[in-house]
Amino acid sequence: MKERYRHEYKYPISKSQMILEEGKLSVMAMKDRNVGEKGYYSIQSLYFDDYYSSCYMDNESGTDQREKYRIRIYNHSHEVIKLELKKKIRGKTRKLSCRITEKQCRLLMEGVIPDDIKPQQQVLHKLAYLMASKLMKPVIIVDYDRVPYVYRLDDANVRVTFDMNLTASNNIEEFLEERYDGRGIFGINQLLMEVKYDDFLPDEINNLLQLEGLHASTFSKYYLCRKFKG
Secondary structure (H helix, E strand, O other): OOOOOEEEEEEEEEHHHHHHHHHHHHHHOEEOHHHOOOOOEEEEEEEEEOOOOHHHHHHHHOOOOEEEEEEEEEOOOOOOOEEEEEEEEOOEEEEEEEEOOHHHHHHHHOOOOOOOOOOOOHHHHHHHHHHHHOOOEEEEEEEEEEEEEEEEEOOEEEEEEEEEEEEEEOOHHHOOOOOOOOEEOOOOOEEEEEEEEOOOOOHHHHHHHOHHHOOOEOOOHHHHHHHHHO
C-alpha cells in the first residue's frame, strides 16, 4: 500500500492577524469538534532524539527526509496517550501512531524500553529499536494551545490551526503532571498558523487566507523549543 503524505505549511503571524484569518475562516470552515466550550484545546508532546541530536540537526540543516518520535496527550489527560512517528519528505508529512498505556509512557519517560510491547504497537517497536541502537531518549516537552478549523468538501480535506502560548520544559519527569514549569517560546503577540491538506488546497481557501502574502517557516515547534530551551 502506497504511503499517503499531506502538504503542511507553517506561517508565523500576530494575534491581530489570527483574529482576521479566523473571521474569514469561520464563514467556510468549522471548528474541530474536540475544542469544547473553550474554543481550543491544549497539546502536550514529549519529543525524543538520539545521542547526536540528529532530529534537531536534521531540522536545522533542512534535511529533506526526516523523522520525529513523540508521545502526545491532550488537555493533560491520561485517558488517551499516543506515540507518534512524524515523517517528512519533499515538503510533505505523514503521521503514524499507536496508543500506549500510562505504564509504558512512564517507562519511556525514564528512557526505559517497555517489556510488554504488543504486536499492533508498530511505532513503539520502531522507537524501542532506536532506543537500543541509537540511544534515543526523551529530550523536551512541548506545550501549546490550538484553535483548529476543518474544511471538507468533495475531495478537499483541509485543516487550518492556530497554535499559541508555546512553552518548553526540560523537566521530562513532569510530562504527565497537570502543570509544570516551562519557558515561553513565542512572544506575547506571536503565534503560528498551520495549513494542512491532502492533494490540493481549494482556491476558495487559498484566496480566503491570502497565503501568498505570508512567509512560510521551515522550522518546527520542536526545533524552536530545543533551540531556545534545550
